[in-house]
Amino acid sequence: MLVVLMENQLLSPSAVCQSCLMADQHGRPRWHHGELRCGRLLARMSEAQPEQYECQMGFRIANIE
Template identity: 40%
Template sequence: MVIMIADEQILSAKQVCQNCLMADHSGLPRWRGDQLGCGKALQKSNSRQATVYKCQMGFNVTQVD
């Protein structure tokens, strides 16, 4: 599941990305393998922590299981 982190809230990517021009045809973030294609990594992942990205709209984005 992909989530968006805004201040103290966790939002579904479906709520945010459907209005973004960078989203894919289904209104979700563009993932290329394990990397977000429409943002930049803020921190590198390790085996214990998920990678957090900053999307073009300014949200922090991560993928959780």
């Protein structure tokens, strides 16, 4: 499940991505084969952390399983 990380909150990507030009036709992030196509993968601090991406708009998106 993808979530947008904001200081001390988790937001649904649909709440943030609706206005993004990089989002798909349904207003969701371009997630394809376990990779965020509209952002870049950030380095992990530890294996215990979920994968985090920085999208083109500057938001951090995490893949929480």
